[in-house]
Amino acid sequence: MKFGNYMILDFPSKSTNEAFARSAVACFASQMDPTLEELGDIRTAVSEAVTNCIVHAYPEALGNITLRCRILKDNILDIVIKDKGVGIPDVEQAKRPAFTTGGADRSGMGFTIMESFMTDVEITSKPGKGTTVHMRRKLLRRQ
Amino acid sequence: MHFTSFLENNRLTVALTGEIDHHYAKSYIQAIAAKIEAYTPEFCILDFSEVTFVDSSGIAVVINALRAMTQIEGHLILSGINQQPMRVFRASGIDKLVEIKEAVS
Numbered sequence: 001m002k003f004g005n006y007m008i009l010d011f012p013s014k015s016t017n018e019a020f021a022r023s024a025v026a027c028f029a030s031q032m033d034p035t036l037e038e039l040g041d042i043r044t045a046v047s048e049a050v051t052n053c054i055v056h057a058y059p060e061a062l063g064n065i066t067l068r069c070r071i072l073k074d075n076i077l078d079i080v081i082k083d084k085g086v087g088i089p090d091v092e093q094a095k096r097p098a099f100t101t102g103g104a105d106r107s108g109m110g111f112t113i114m115e116s117f118m119t120d121v122e123i124t125s126k127p128g129k130g131t132t133v134h135m136r137r138k139l140l141r142r143q
Numbered sequence: 144m145h146f147t148s149f150l151e152n153n154r155l156t157v158a159l160t161g162e163i164d165h166h167y168a169k170s171y172i173q174a175i176a177a178k179i180e181a182y183t184p185e186f187c188i189l190d191f192s193e194v195t196f197v198d199s200s201g202i203a204v205v206i207n208a209l210r211a212m213t214q215i216e217g218h219l220i221l222s223g224i225n226q227q228p229m230r231v232f233r234a235s236g237i238d239k240l241v242e243i244k245e246a247v248s
Contacts, residue, residue, distance in 0.1 A: 015164075015166035018164045018166050019164060036226070037230070040226065040227035041230070043196065043227075044196075044198050044227065044230075044231060047196075048198055048199055051165040051198065051200065054165065055165060104172070104203070104207060105168050105169045106165075107199045107206060108199075109235045110198075110199045112199075113199050113231060113234050116234040117234065
């Protein structure tokens with residue numbers, strides 16, 4: 001039974017782990033028989049959340065990122081990505097399209113993409129304590 | 144990161160490859176800027192046909208190339224974009240800022 005299956009990953013905030021994290025989630029999600037488009041959306045959203053941890057949560061030194069995936073009933077993929085970094089002082093401002101505290105190599109579109117590609121996105125953050133991104137994507141059952 | 148580029152009739156084509164995320168974005172941004180600065184082409188074509196994945200870092204690559212081309216009063220064209228990168232470009236609205244061609248001419 002796929003419902004109830006889960007996995008937990010723990011890795012340092014090295015940028016090489018962006019590709020690792022999205023690939024690992026895609027492998028886990030493949031048991032839900034997703035379409036290529038659904039898989040692409042999930043990989044993108046995970047990449048955004050993990051990149052935020054690497055760029056913003058731990059700007060000076062490496063820190064720990066925890067990623068948890070669960071399969072919920074009704075074919076819902078539940079993803080939690082958690083860091084213990086600097087936190088976000090104003091989550092609403094951070095979610096605004098094109099807002100970034102990163103440099104010219106950042107677009108400020110990370111949260112916009114997470115929100116357009118996932119069914120639900122919830123961000124909780126405490127300055128100095130860390131940030132948790134909780135995302136869900138309902139996968140359509142194919143006939 | 145791996146890319147090839149060529150100049151023909153004042154058109155600079157830069158063919159990107161693989162997955163463009165934050166890990167690779169900065170190198171791509173710098174490499175494309177250096178090519179544009181060196182050749183000051185009238186058109187810069189970013190060929191995405193060998194790109195299998197982009198996230199918002201890929202948007203930053205396009206925006207930086209657009210900025211560099213606008214500065215020299217040139218034009219930026221994106222070509223050969225696969226399904227996943229296209230969804231990211233649409234979600235960000237970048238498809239309304241830059242000319243997009245389906246295939247490499």
